[in-house]
Amino acid sequence: MVTIFKKNSPGYTLIELLTVITIIGILSTIAIPHYIAHRDNAKMATVYATLHQIQLAQEVYKTNKQHYFSLGDTVVTHDDSPLEIADTDLELYIPAGQSYQIKTEAGTEETKYEVRIQTNFDLNMDGLNDLFLFASDKNSFPLYPTTF
DSSP: OOOOOTOSSSSOHHHHHHHHHHHHHHHHHHHHHHHHHHHHHHHHEEEEEEEEHHHHHHHHHHHHHSSOOTTOOOEEGGOOSSEOOOTTTTEEETTTTTTEEEEEOOTTTOOOOOEEOOSSTTTOOOSSSOEEEEEEHHHSSOOOOBOO
């Protein structure tokens, strides 16, 4: 059986398909890192927003009680939201996938507190969820990864 090919057959040539695939590949190498950067910035925005909420709650509590509140070794997660602060009308909302520990050391309740944050993302790509520490007396902005 002899097959006859027509010169004007419908369809794309191999060169046209390879050109389109190459262009799509180039565009994706440009777009994907930008998407990842914006996603990471959005995740950090939730950390900063929650930390700001904790700072405001601490200042309101200190105004009423003359010292900062502490949760001791209790780790607060999204399942505990909203967290009601004792003897106040304050509530803290914790984002899903994040956990917070709010501590004051004995004898320093009037002057400082620490917030330890564990996230569900890995910005530094070391294979571990990121940990951040905020100390009110050091004005720790921006937050830097830490271990504890």
